Amino acid sequence: MSASRTGRASPDPAGAAVAYAAILADQIRLLGPGHERTITTRAALGYWRGRAGDAAGAAAAYAELIPLQQHRYGPTYPGVFENRALLARHLGESGDAYGAAVAYEALLNDLLRHLGTLGVVVTRPNWFDVFGAHYGHAHWRGRAGDAAGAATSLTHLLNEQARVLGPDHPDTAGTRREPARWAQYARDR
Incomplete structure (x- = not known):
């Protein structure tokens, strides 16, 4: 050091x-x-x-x-x-963008399955893990070459963030521009 x-x-x-x-x-x-x-x-x-x-x-x-x-x-x-x-x-x-997308997708599915089996009201900290995995999956999906899929996934994420966190939450606002960016990238290819 x-x-x-x-x-x-x-x-x-x-x-x-x-x-x-x-x-x-x-x-x-x-x-x-x-x-x-x-x-x-x-x-x-x-x-x-x-x-x-x-x-x-x-x-x-x-x-x-x-x-x-x-x-x-x-x-x-x-x-x-x-x-x-x-x-x-x-x-x-x-x-390894594809490997990252696959790993995030598996994590997202397991998080959702685990949270669903808890049988309790899901708290915001749990949702931040889910949203992080969802964002990671969409981001790396786009980087792996599926820009349209990334845009669709990010639109779903944005809707869920607005529902759970509210439309004015900083994370919701941060996601807001992402679906359009990936959709534009898909059109430009």
Whole structure:
């Protein structure tokens, strides 16, 4: 780490990723791949690889992490959903737009299924996860070459955000221009 102008150490994401990779190797050897500490370290490795700009490395770390988390904590553990979203994002950032769209679509379907099985009123924080997955799916669908599908999906998302959050919510407003942008892109192709 290097010192910043304030005298505090500034983060070194690449160095942190290297350190976590070394720690992970030791933990797998000593504790096993499914141990809680090993799982936590693998999540940190994905995070720091992503921060270091290694989207493919972050995606690989999350792809290895998620089945271990699902086995240890169950498929509906909140951390599993969060890490699936990070995996999808890093897939897209690493150049796999189609893989990202597919991963976000699967996450969206599982979130909706899980929230539907809760049998309770769905709260806004749950909807933010759903809306984030829906947006990610539409965005990467468009980047994968289906601009018309992205526009349709974003129109649906916009309607749901307006219904749940209200038409003046900042997230609703942020989505408002997206369907038209993708529809225009589809027309221009």
